[in-house]
Amino acid sequence: MESGGRGRFAAELTRWRTVRGLSKRALAARLSIDASYVSHLEAGRERGSSALARSVDAELDAGGALWRAWQSTGDSLVSASELSESSGGAGLVVLEDEAALAFDGSRYHLRMRRLLRNDGTEPITRYLVRIAVDRYPDDPERSNALYRRTPLTWEELAFEARCGDEPMDWTVKHDRDAVKEVWIQFCNPTRRFPLYPGQSAEITYSYRVGADKWGRWFQRAVRLPTQRLSVQLVFPVGTGPTVWGTETSLSADSVPLRTPPRRTEQDDRTVFTWTTLDPPLHARFRLEWRLETGPDMKENVPVSTLSASQSMANAGVVQDGDPVLARPARPFDLPGEADEAQRVVGELLDVIERVRRLHTFGKGMGIAAPQIGIDRRAALVLPPDAGAEPLVLLNARIEESSAELDEQFEGCLSFFDVRGRVPRPLSIVVAHTELDGTTRLSRFSLGAARLVAHEVDHLDGVLYRERMRPGVLPIPVEEYRGTGTRWKYS
Known part of the structure; x- marks a missing residue:
């Protein structure tokens, strides 16, 4: 013992x-x-x-x-690299996280202030910032069509960052139509000022987004140990704002905020403030609002009818025929690439949130990095149970498969217009890697084994059609009668 x-x-x-x-x-x-x-x-x-x-x-x-x-x-x-969104150094703690959004009638102006402390053993030289917009969060097809037509640009964002009184350099990490990621550097053209172990520093960064590209929501995700988180929303009095909020974690559906936003009137502005202490890691706090007047009034614009595959494409899922789906994905070198692995997992979670609004996944679901255009060996699997936490698989490979198979219908987000009967082992053992580089062996059975095997295939560049028996073809989704139900096992 x-x-x-x-x-x-x-x-x-x-x-x-x-x-x-x-x-x-x-x-x-x-x-x-x-x-x-x-x-x-x-x-x-x-x-x-x-x-x-x-x-x-x-x-x-x-x-x-x-x-x-x-x-x-x-x-x-738990290592800081596991907890961090990609902070650029281990042991980073957020003592104060203050986010402020102000609406001037046509634009949203955002200012983020963070008081950071380095509790690790190495200097921290950069900090990752993510900017994501979604004009129509309840209508992914419409949002994606908007950003394809008019992508968000750095020029309109007017992004700036400072550490105390010092301006900070920044470099673009990812530049997509509706999502930007940028490293803000603890340096500028005249000096370097890394955050050394035991030191604290206040960083601020700001940007702006037009109301034509920003929806009626603002979200804060807790990706580092945080002591105090606060959000302030400011609207012109004449817009008649109403604000509410929800909290979501990886293991639970959204619930109302435990305390309501506090409302005050300041001259010609209506101000809402909300604060929480010691928020749990990986929690997401989402504030939403309604304006009686202004650009976020309900718009009666018809949405075209799309096929299942087109809907998934608009939600950000790469479709059949893209070369990234046909080649093995590159493994992560862990723990050295722990930050990159966490970034990819975060992107997978974002796409899952959009996809789950479009379809009822009674059997559970999964998604692999190649399906969102990222050539890395990462996948997520969500069991069918409500509230279950996603299973994260990094560098996954099947080490052992049972001889006993069964054959049931599967769907794939990358060609969602059809369903196909696929033979799969009833039990598998999968080797996968933790962020700290440790290799784990996990056994999966029945439906979980089928979900995991499907995603590992994606990491190997294999689609389920290649697993089907010769002569058996997928059927149109309209002919499939198992939507919303679980696989059946005797």
């Missing part, structure tokens, strides 16, 4: 599973993992990933006890 942190997590897992009256098999089914893996966790032979530990804690409603027990494991302390 093991002692220390790993033994504590194993003991806590056993205790909470028993308290909730679940068998190992029942818990494994909820987590979409093999029951034998739960046995390994409770025996201390496996510690699991951080994502699994958080998922187990949420599933057993342990109030953070399981997550804390997992963190106490000496070799499993």
Whole structure:
């Protein structure tokens, strides 16, 4: 019997599973993992990933006890690279995160202020900033069509960044129609000022977006340990604003904010403020508004009828025929490319959010980086259970497959107009890599095995048509009768 942190997590897992009256098999089914893996966790032979530990804690409603027990494991302390969106250095903590959005009647002006502290051991020389717009968040096809016609440009953003009184250089990392990513550098043409271990620094950056490209929402994602997060929204009094908000995590659907935004009147402006302390990592706080007058009044513009595949294309999914789908994806060199891996996972999550508005995935769903045009070996799998946390697979490969197969219909986001009967193993063992470079072996069975195998195929440049029996062809989605239901196993 093991002692220390790993033994504590194993003991806590056993205790909470028993308290909730679940068998190992029942818990494994909820987590979409093999029951034998739960046995390994409770025996201390496996510690699991951080994502699994958080998922187990949420599933057993342990109030953070399981997550804390997992963190106490000496070799499993969460690294800053795992928590960071891509901060450019380990150990970065956000002491204060203040976001302000002001609407002047035609443009939204945004100013972000962050007080950072370097709790790591290496100097930090850059910080990643992401700007994403979505004019019609409930209508992905319409939004994507808008940004294809009139892409967001750096000129109209007028982006600026400062560290204290010092201007900061910045370099573009990604430049897409509706999404920009930029590294702001702790330097300028006259001097360098890296954030050394133990030091704190205040950075601010600002940009603007026209109301023709900005929807009625503002979202903050917690990607680094944060002590205080606040948001301020400012509107002209004459627009008659109403504001509300929701909170979403990887393991739970959106719920109303625990406290409402506070409203005040300041001269000719209506100001809404909202603050939270110690927000959980990976949480997303979304504030939305309605204006009685102004550019966000409901527009009655007809939306054209699109095919299933066209809808997925407009949501950001690469379609059949693109060369990126036909070649093996490049693996990550972990932990060296942990920041890049997290960025790709973030982009996959963004596309999943859009795709899930378009279709009911009763069997669960998955998406691989090549399907969003990124040639890297990353994939996400979402079990069919509501609220289940996405499974992150980096550098995944199938190490073992059961001899026993079954054949059921599958769909693919990259050619969603058809469904095809595909033979798959009933059980597989997958090797995948954690952000710290550790290789894990995970066993999946039945529907989970089918979902994972489909995504690993994408990482190998294989589409499910190549797995179908000779002479068997996909059928039009209109003829398929299994939408919204789970696969059936005896």
